[in-house]
Amino acid sequence: MKLHEYQSKQIFSKYHIPIPQGRIADNACDARQIAQELGGRVVIKAQVLAGGRGKAGGIRLARTPEEAEALTTHILGMEIKGLPVHKVLVDEAVNIAQEIYLAIISDREERAPLMMASSEGGVDIEEVAHISPEKISRVHINPLLGLRSFAVRDLAVGIDLPHQHWKSFIEIAQKLWQVYCETDASLVEINPLVITVDQRMLALDGKVVLDDNALFRHPDLSDLRDLDAESPAETEARKYGLSYIKMEGEIGCLVNGAGLAMATMDIIKLCGGRPANFLDVGGGASAERVAVALRLILSDPNVRVVLVNIFGGITRGDEVARGILQALSDSNIKLPMVVRLAGTNAKEGLKLLATAEVQVAETLVEAGRKAVTLASS
Amino acid sequence: MSILANKSTRLLVQGITGREGLFHTVQMVRDGTNVVAGVTPGRGGEWVLDGKIPVFDTVRLAVEATGANASVIFVPARYAPDAIFEAADAGICLIVCITEGIPNQDMMQVYHYLAQKKVRLIGPNSPGILSPGEIKIGIIPSDIAILGNTGVVSRSGTLTYEILYALKRAGMGVSTCVGIGGDPIIGTDFLDVLSMFEADAHTDRVVLIGEVGGTDEERAASYIAKEMTKPVVAFVAGLTAPPGRRMGHAGAIIEGGAGLAQSKIEALENAGVHVVRNPEEIPLFLSS
Numbered sequence: 213m214k215l216h217e218y219q220s221k222q223i224f225s226k227y228h229i230p231i232p233q234g235r236i237a238d239n240a241c242d243a244r245q246i247a248q249e250l251g252g253r254v255v256i257k258a259q260v261l262a263g264g265r266g267k268a269g270g271i272r273l274a275r276t277p278e279e280a281e282a283l284t285t286h287i288l289g290m291e292i293k294g295l296p297v298h299k300v301l302v303d304e305a306v307n308i309a310q311e312i313y314l315a316i317i318s319d320r321e322e323r324a325p326l327m328m329a330s331s332e333g334g335v336d337i338e339e340v341a342h343i344s345p346e347k348i349s350r351v352h353i354n355p356l357l358g359l360r361s362f363a364v365r366d367l368a369v370g371i372d373l374p375h376q377h378w379k380s381f382i383e384i385a386q387k388l389w390q391v392y393c394e395t396d397a398s399l400v401e402i403n404p405l406v407i408t409v410d411q412r413m414l415a416l417d418g419k420v421v422l423d424d425n426a427l428f429r430h431p432d433l434s435d436l437r438d439l440d441a442e443s444p445a446e447t448e449a450r451k452y453g454l455s456y457i458k459m460e461g462e463i464g465c466l467v468n469g470a471g472l473a474m475a476t477m478d479i480i481k482l483c484g485g486r487p488a489n490f491l492d493v494g495g496g497a498s499a500e501r502v503a504v505a506l507r508l509i510l511s512d513p514n515v516r517v518v519l520v521n522i523f524g525g526i527t528r529g530d531e532v533a534r535g536i537l538q539a540l541s542d543s544n545i546k547l548p549m550v551v552r553l554a555g556t557n558a559k560e561g562l563k564l565l566a567t568a569e570v571q572v573a574e575t576l577v578e579a580g581r582k583a584v585t586l587a588s589s
Numbered sequence: 590m591s592i593l594a595n596k597s598t599r600l601l602v603q604g605i606t607g608r609e610g611l612f613h614t615v616q617m618v619r620d621g622t623n624v625v626a627g628v629t630p631g632r633g634g635e636w637v638l639d640g641k642i643p644v645f646d647t648v649r650l651a652v653e654a655t656g657a658n659a660s661v662i663f664v665p666a667r668y669a670p671d672a673i674f675e676a677a678d679a680g681i682c683l684i685v686c687i688t689e690g691i692p693n694q695d696m697m698q699v700y701h702y703l704a705q706k707k708v709r710l711i712g713p714n715s716p717g718i719l720s721p722g723e724i725k726i727g728i729i730p731s732d733i734a735i736l737g738n739t740g741v742v743s744r745s746g747t748l749t750y751e752i753l754y755a756l757k758r759a760g761m762g763v764s765t766c767v768g769i770g771g772d773p774i775i776g777t778d779f780l781d782v783l784s785m786f787e788a789d790a791h792t793d794r795v796v797l798i799g800e801v802g803g804t805d806e807e808r809a810a811s812y813i814a815k816e817m818t819k820p821v822v823a824f825v826a827g828l829t830a831p832p833g834r835r836m837g838h839a840g841a842i843i844e845g846g847a848g849l850a851q852s853k854i855e856a857l858e859n860a861g862v863h864v865v866r867n868p869e870e871i872p873l874f875l876s877s
Contacts (some may be wrong), residue, residue, distance in 0.1 A: 323700040355701055428666075525730045
């Protein structure tokens with residue numbers, strides 16, 4: 213789960229990582245007021261869960277409160293990478309002497325946290341990694357040992373940080389480590405970490421990505437989820453513990469298992485169609501669960517055909533069939549449906565569906581072809 | 590006949606009195622697995638399966654009493670890391686973790702602790718291990734596979750069942766099927782299992798089932814190119830997966846341009862692996 217910049221910086225601030233003074237605004241009038249309080253010169257920053265905000269014109273310097281108001285009106289009317297801007301962060305403008313990069317990410321390959329720093333802050337770190345990889349310094353942290361100061365000194369040396377800044381850098385790195393551990397993050401990033409003209413170190417921007425699997429330990433952080441960044445059906449799906457992701461196509465998919473759900477989407481594309489969604493109904497799905505999943509799929513107006521692909525292990529074909537019948541009897545929408553059941557109780561399931569108006573397929577590809585034909589007819 | 594475990598493996602079930610744990614213990618015993626004990630803290634002294642399997646309070650007690658040397662974990666996510674540590678600490682040398690949803694930072698600690706102890710972990714978020722006719726540890730339905738000489742290794746559950754079933758229909762058998770798990774931090778990766786299959790006298794060819802996220806398939810490809818003599822056929826799920834979204838499995842996410850299905854397919858093809866676009870075609874390419 214991604215957090216907004218302002219949410220990330222609020223967490224940083226709680227851990228005493230210095231951040232610029234600033235507040236959040238959802239209208240131009242408030243932005244003007246905040247700018248006034250901060251002394252006039254401020255930066256207006258669009259709060260959307262997407263990278264490249266600066267390039268898209270979502271981060272602008274305002275020299276006066278009036279300008280802050282005008283820029284906020286403009287930015288609040290923008291969409292960045294398809295996401296509408298509902299809030300801006302109004303931060304004091306600081307005079308920057310140097311910008312550096314500091315982050316901790318969970319490294320899958322090494323199964324360990326990786327702390328990274330670069331003397332090239334304030335730009336896309338992937339670009340730096342691509343163009344001048346020698347400018348990025350990396351240290352893996354043994355999760356049984358935690359972050360030790362020597363590791364941060366290694367990084368400081370790696371990025372040629374002048375000695376006078378080591379103390380602040382080590383302190384900030386250790387606090388960032390604390391944030392990473394105590395919020396169960398998979399990424400904590402300060403980009404840029406700036407050294408101001410008056411020699412202070414400040415986290416000018418912040419990014420935190422939380423591990424969804426650990427949210428049960430952090431109910432307060434779970435509440436920070438931005439529901440605007442996802443479709444209502446996705447929010448609804450989460451309530452039922454279903455994995456649902458909306459896509460652009462017209463063939464709705466209901467599948468058990470994440471890998472099989474992806475494979476089903478791929479087969480639809482292979483057959484010349486486009487999947488409308490990813491949906492994993494989970495293991496041992498009950499009829500109710502299947503019915504809920506079907507209703508979610510049907511709530512997408514682009515859907516013209518539904519493809520059900522179930523390989524029964526713990527999930528039973530007859531239970532799935534009952535769910536389909538239940539959803540069909542509850543809803544008025546009459547869309548064509550292709551059903552492919554294999555594995556546990558598939559025969560019983562197909563028998564139940566014999567009277568319903570569904571097309572049956574034996575194999576995955578046959579199901580894909582039938583769905584694509586129906587979608588284009 | 591099999592890698593990782595065999596008929597002489599003495600299996601312990603952690604979380605044996607839970608709904609899932611008990612259900613799958615029945616299945617595993619039916620499939621010939623030697624389940625010697627169960628552990629549920631607070632339920633020590635009880636018996637399950639009509640008095641056939643004793644339940645202990647701790648793994649240490651279970652190991653002392655029964656000589657268990659492998660464990661399968663059906664414990665809920667918030668208690669599972671503790672269960673894995675406990676098994677490793679009590680001297681269990683193979684741990685298979687079925688549990689889905691364990692926090693990543695817990696798993697990083699688990700991984701490094703187990704590496705010190707030289708304990709093998711399969712999973713988490715794994716369907717387990719199946720060697721038809723020999724042993725089953727986990728939840729893979731045994732009736733969809735027959736004994737043979739194909740090794741199967743996968744990050745997925747039901748997609749693997751689909752492929753096992755396709756192999757069976759084509760009359761092709763399996764030496765061992767290993768589900769390495771759909772999480773980002775897992776104990777055993779493709780490379781580990783491929784090297785076991787390469788060394789296994791009863792495996793002549795391998796099916797690898799990958800998916801988006803991480804770089805495990807790419808590392809497998811480089812191992813296959815350099816070290817592997819046995820033929821490999823692969824399928825990689827998620828060509829249509831959008832970037833930045835978690836595709837059900839916690840580990841199935843394309844991040845910062847890494848983890849794309851296309852780059853995995855290219856890496857595997859460059860290593861001489863035949864990568865099918867339709868998983869049902871795997872038996873076709875195994876026989877050719």
